[in-house]
Amino acid sequence: MKKRILYIGRFQPFHLGHLDAIKQIFEKESPDQLIIAIGSAECSFDRKNPFTASERYVMIEEALEEGGIIDKCSIIPIANINNNAIWVHYLRSILPDFQKAYSDSYFVKEIFKNSDIKTGDIQKRLPISATQVRQKMLDNQEWQKDVHHKVAEYIQSINGAERLINVGIE
Amino acid sequence: MKKRILYIGRFQPFHLGHLDAIKQIFEKESPDQLIIAIGSAECSFDRKNPFTASERYVMIEEALEEGGIIDKCSIIPIANINNNAIWVHYLRSILPDFQKAYSDSYFVKEIFKNSDIKTGDIQKRLPISATQVRQKMLDNQEWQKDVHHKVAEYIQSINGAERLINVGIE
């Protein structure tokens, strides 16, 4: 049987911390396949979720192609079902069987406790969070260094920072 | 830019006609990536949709691994939004940009007419339809030859035909 590992996040945007997490998972688990699930896939054009799943897919792909580990990764957008108690079961009905789940989110790890899927720990080796990257975009600060250079180029090509500013005006 | 092609179906179950369609698409398009979208991902355990997206993912993967074209394929489950008029737009917001769409369904091709995405034609070279395969399962007839042998083994391992019969009883 294939060893499949799940890594789940919203990736708004996909930053160097996420990339480092993926490297850690490969080091620790040597999976046959890493499923990178893009959570809240239907959310975009709001302050917490500026980018579409389509755009986040491209960010992840571009960053991983440079990193050379793309071949063992499957990127899969997952829309919300707005029911946290059964969300793990939803994931399992949508995704091929996986043996372990990783996430940067305490919330996700808490939710997995109610299932028989184990969760793994990611060491936070880079002081980057998506919330901070978005704040830098809003404040017109240097956010480009927090993401892979291919991701920075892509976000600029779609005027991502400008979008975030516009959707954030009350 | 990557040449990406979309092939979309419900794959209830994934049969040899689907596999042949994928081969045709590779012959005609030589895509960098073929996105195989599993439609109605949230549907299962009913007469038209006996299998979960998780199970259909595995069927496709097993059949393609034997075929050796899995490396250029990305399998992505897509839940319904119950609004046909904007479904193509939904696909585009969820999936990375693709240049052309293929489907065995006239319905899907009709829906794409309202967009600027072109659709391609698949030649029906094998006289197999998923509706017929399900009917054979219900009638306890030989359905195994209509699917890849790995898919047949998998469906048997999850008692798929029995499930279909049970969920079909009024």
Place this chain on the structure above:
Amino acid sequence: MKKRILYIGRFQPFHLGHLDAIKQIFEKESPDQLIIAIGSAECSFDRKNPFTASERYVMIEEALEEGGIIDKCSIIPIANINNNAIWVHYLRSILPDFQKAYSDSYFVKEIFKNSDIKTGDIQKRLPISATQVRQKMLDNQEWQKDVHHKVAEYIQSINGAERLINVGIE
């Protein structure tokens, strides 16, 4: 206070029977405003609901402009909530207050019984039903005479009959 009357249907498509019903309502009620609610607004591209709400809006408007009663009509698309027991309450929360409701559907009239809104009767003076018009389209029969000539032109301009045939193929 304005006298407002509601006329509700799916209008798939809007045919001469619907037009006659509207004339009857004006004769009987002389309303200040007739709200023409397009039900199942989110449904389209399926056998029972080939046309979008946008398209149905245009059909109604074109037919009524010729008829000269458009000025007292407001056309309002209404999406389904999939809960028949509270649907009348939903209508009332969305639409300005109306004093009476008309529909060709027994189902709609039954549902209004549970509210304090009265329903009126429409005399079926023309032997036309939307189900039959769609069947004629599917069978490539003369359906054009069952709808206002402006509606026939419009449906042809969007290849409506061809669409219905395509979305109906299993």
Place this chain on the structure above:
Amino acid sequence: MKKRILYIGRFQPFHLGHLDAIKQIFEKESPDQLIIAIGSAECSFDRKNPFTASERYVMIEEALEEGGIIDKCSIIPIANINNNAIWVHYLRSILPDFQKAYSDSYFVKEIFKNSDIKTGDIQKRLPISATQVRQKMLDNQEWQKDVHHKVAEYIQSINGAERLINVGIE
């Protein structure tokens, strides 16, 4: 710990076969509590689901009060989530823990196979099905004897058969 058993159905309407099933469950299980879950709670005013959850609640209560086993029963309406693969998990997140599930439906029993909840068998001792009772209502045949006399009275008080006929007219 309380011994709780689940009995789930749509109860459109609640008939003598359902009442007999409840008696069988009490005989076999002697539960501390029987949860009677009214499925498809949001469905009503259609051919397969003529009655609201509110009305079905009253039917069950009236029949059980006469039967004298109401004190150990809890009647709980459950709306659909339109995802069969995770429906059992949904039930478990909504209801207090139960040890075993009963249903007249093969579909429900099939769905429970994917969980670690056991299902029990009900012997069909009365030749009554809800589908048949509704058909009798539509055909203006004697349906009253298939339901508890209190249920018959209640359905008549809300003109249930007339409703079913009206919502069934195309």
Place this chain on the structure above:
Amino acid sequence: MKKRILYIGRFQPFHLGHLDAIKQIFEKESPDQLIIAIGSAECSFDRKNPFTASERYVMIEEALEEGGIIDKCSIIPIANINNNAIWVHYLRSILPDFQKAYSDSYFVKEIFKNSDIKTGDIQKRLPISATQVRQKMLDNQEWQKDVHHKVAEYIQSINGAERLINVGIE
């Protein structure tokens, strides 16, 4: 006819103020049945809604069994419909007819004004709110005295405070 009263809340968690409210309702109304509706039933594992409906059901039941008034109470989880204007109508379509509604929430009482159901007043005799109890859990303060001792035991058995802390970390 049965005298039925509705008491509705989210009960995140069920605390002594809720228990006192129930006692007040019994004193004032002497109902045949008190329906305790658990609102936002599908919400859990978030800061405002840490507990599942299943867990809240158990909390209420345990507290009332000690109080001895459980026999006249029916606990019914109710999922949201995200439409405040018709929510009262939804409740009435799901629940057996009730004559009066109680809630600690001004919001709920405001919504009932648009219906012909009267609402009753609960005197706030205990200085406890669910918001405060959750805050105490987050702050690792003594929250146990704000809930029935059986509820405190239950919350501890499911590591409720820890869950709340985890799902609250950004």
Place this chain on the structure above:
Amino acid sequence: MKKRILYIGRFQPFHLGHLDAIKQIFEKESPDQLIIAIGSAECSFDRKNPFTASERYVMIEEALEEGGIIDKCSIIPIANINNNAIWVHYLRSILPDFQKAYSDSYFVKEIFKNSDIKTGDIQKRLPISATQVRQKMLDNQEWQKDVHHKVAEYIQSINGAERLINVGIE
């Protein structure tokens, strides 16, 4: 072909700034029809959305009737679909074809950038925002002068300010 312009807002409540925006659009565009789309139609009885679509419809109508431009306006409530990336496509599937869109919201204008519909600019000539009007209602300040006198009368007739205060209490 008709020249149709879209003006979209939530109108919580409809104030003099909205009325001025409509006048500007008529001055600049001289449309055959102005579609006034009431966004978030299903939202009401909360702090950001106190009024139902029904009530907002009446506010707009009353203000425009006095203004004398009602004849060229169509007021259409639009419920949310909770997917910003495809919302413009949803609007287009529901509404008759329009050539240009206006909104006071930067968010709406950002979303239209992803479509081929142009957006127009409204000059903010009056220092009024709906957020401020609601705040004045909450603070029991003079809000009446920010809305058309007919709208003020209407809001008072439904105790709108009191409602807003009640639904805002935690």
